[in-house]
Amino acid sequence: MPESFYARPALVVARELLGALLVVEEGGQRRVGRIVETEAYIGEHDLACHAAKGLTPRTEVMFGPAGVAYVYLIYGMHHCFNVVTDATGVGAAVLVRAVEPVEGLPPGTRTDGPGRLCKALGLTRAHNRRGLCTPAMHLRPGTPVPESAVSRGPRIGVDYAGAWAAEPFRLWVRDSQHVSKGPPPGRRKPA
DNA sequence: TTATCGATGGTA
DNA sequence: ACCATCGATAAA
Numbered sequence: 001m002p003e004s005f006y007a008r009p010a011l012v013v014a015r016e017l018l019g020a021l022l023v024v025e026e027g028g029q030r031r032v033g034r035i036v037e038t039e040a041y042i043g044e045h046d047l048a049c050h051a052a053k054g055l056t057p058r059t060e061v062m063f064g065p066a067g068v069a070y071v072y073l074i075y076g077m078h079h080c081f082n083v084v085t086d087a088t089g090v091g092a093a094v095l096v097r098a099v100e101p102v103e104g105l106p107p108g109t110r111t112d113g114p115g116r117l118c119k120a121l122g123l124t125r126a127h128n129r130r131g132l133c134t135p136a137m138h139l140r141p142g143t144p145v146p147e148s149a150v151s152r153g154p155r156i157g158v159d160y161a162g163a164w165a166a167e168p169f170r171l172w173v174r175d176s177q178h179v180s181k182g183p184p185p186g187r188r189k190p191a
Numbered sequence: 192t193t194a195t196c197g198a199t200g201g202t203a
Numbered sequence: 204a205c206c207a208t209c210g211a212t213a214a215a
């Protein structure tokens with residue numbers, strides 16, 4: 001994808017990333033997944049977005065140019081892979097929550113869920129701030145997903161974000177067998 | 192099948 | 204203290 005693809009609002013990019021191929025090439029190993037689930041984090045005003053904390057060492061990358069990876073460690077042991085979107089100065093990104101195995105992944109490898117897909121593709125914080133238009137890591141068009149096959153719902157694990165938690169900014173390919181299941185209801189913070 | 196627990200470390 | 208999670212375990 002050209003850089004212009006990413007330099008648009010996160011919700012638009014989240015929609016168009018469905019069906020796209022995520023290619024990671026390292027140590028002679030090429031791994032490819034087809035994106036089937038995304039979440040849009042649309043800016044500083046979005047209380048579920050890390051950028052709502054303002055410009056910090058961690059969130060700085062989200063405010064930078066689009067088409068760059070934002071990868072962070074969560075719960076001390078899992079990584080989450082995001083694509084920085086929108087204009088420079090806007091703190092927005094798209095979290096890739098699930099891909100479908102396409103190439104270079106051992107049979108049975110699970111790629112549903114942000115942590116599992118990072119593990120499968122070998123993505124870590126070493127990839128943070130890296131450009132997404134390089135041979136080592138890039139996105140390319142895959143099978144287009146028609147609007148009739150796209151489902152939308154609330155983002156996972158952001159119940160702390162008040163009204164923003166209800167916004168339907170999670171998008172997925174409805175019939176994919178590789179969409180994440182999400183946490184059971186019990187994990188949610190009480191009112 | 193669904194629900195609950197705890198690991199584990201960056202970040203503010 | 205709080206997490207944009209996951210795998211094991213328990214309950215039903």
